[in-house]
Ligand code: NG1
């Protein structure tokens with residue numbers, strides 16, 4: 400068919416190495432950038448089909464988030480800024496792994512299965528993080544789109560959440576905001592400026608796109624937030640000894656940050672969709688405030704505002720198995736907030752959070768946001784306008800409205816989350832130390848173990864129990880029984896070729912003993 404002639408020609412410029420098979424994982428494809436050119440071209444093709452099918456703009460983000468600088472990756476963004484559906488993830492894997500000579504057949508199979516009208520126009524937004532491989536890989540995406548006649552808007556260097564925001568703005572015809580980087584800064588800063596007072600904050604930019612975009616945003620914040628950036632150079636290595644993942648997993652401060660005692664600091668990850676906070680005390684001890692602490696702070700704040708506003712809306716917190724047991728207990732027992740646990744990966748948390756009037760979701764690693772249902776937003780907006788609302792209720796409901804404008808509801812967003820956290824701290828008159836003291840984390844660690852085939856481990860119950868290999872869960876159970884409040888699980892990573900082991904217990908010593916026994920199980 401003439402329609403596919405160009406695909407056929409251009410795909411030869413992006414040949415697939417024979418035998419190479421990759422999987423659309425927790426957050427798209429992710430591996431050494433050397434192996435990704437054909438994947439990018441093919442994701443350009445698939446995004447074009449998805450755009451024709453949904454009659455909407457689709458996003459393609461070239462990033463490998465917290466992975467090392469040599470890696471890269473790609474993920475597709477659906478019309479409302481959410482991750483693509485499981486069925487399309489399946490198509491992505493099929494299209495990526497089909498050998499060169501059957502590419503057209505695979506493409507036509509998808510068109511047929513999805514009954515796609517190829518005469519529909521297609522529109523694709525493309526963005527990339529600061530990795531050196533990003534330029535050529537995003538060109539491969541553009542090549543894929545144009546070979547199927549789709550139109551592209553290349554945003555160049557943007558954070559992952561900025562691209563999610565653009566896609567959502569475009570498909571909601573401006574209702575969510577204006578689909579430009581400036582529109583994004585304006586929307587967030589307007590809401591922030593209404594809410595907060597002056598503050599100084601140390602920000603570790605992970606030597607990535609977040610640092611770049613924070614600099615761009617600074618003038619919009621009109622010195623209300625004095626951001627002191629470190630790890631903001633394009634010459635520093637991305638995510639190397641810095642960034643949110645390093646800080647969370649190593650439980651220590653990033654290199655290259657000049658932290659004063661008690662000073663409030665935060666780290667972004669490589670594509671600025673995660674954030675964690677921390678400080679060191681006068682004894683030099685490091686204190687981490689991770690995604691669980693963020694979820695607690697935000698949900699407590701929102702719950703208080705709902706009470707003051709007299710609004711009967713259901714608020715829930717969505718976590719994964721990695722959430723610290725203390726946070727779950729605090730939320731359920733003290734806060735009396737519903738807590739739900741899903742599999743790892745924001746697409747699962749996002750989906751679960753959509754079930755509530757207000758769904759606060761955060762992975763322990765600092766990836767998360769807040770979703771307000773349409774009905775909840777409507778109630779809040781109506782109450783703001785209601786002339787009969789008294790002053791106290793009006794203040795609370797206006798703060799709720801501003802929070803809605805400040806939060807990036809399309810996906811977890813380090814910049815937006817940072818502004819929400821700063822606002823909550825300012826309004827409640829809390830220091831980072833007060834926030835940290837809300838509850839005490841149980842000692843915990845995460846380890847990576849390399850095994851010959853990580854797929855031998857299959858899990859159930861939101862990844863908290865291992866079904867295979869036989870005997871593994873029994874071994875974990877007998878380990879956990881020995882210590883108070885101990886919890887542990889093992890799961891195969893969806894972004895790296897490793898198995899992740901997690902343990903928490905009442906004391907550091909017990910937690911470490913558990914990990915040592917674990918390592919013996921695997922060796
Ligand atoms: P995997 O590799 O599947 O554990 C990691 C993170 C996820 C999520 C994705 C995508 C942990 C334990 N896992 O997934 O939470 O952020 O990367 O970036 O932090």
Ligand code: ZN
Pocket residue numbers: 464465559668669670671672673
């Ligand atoms: Zn990320």
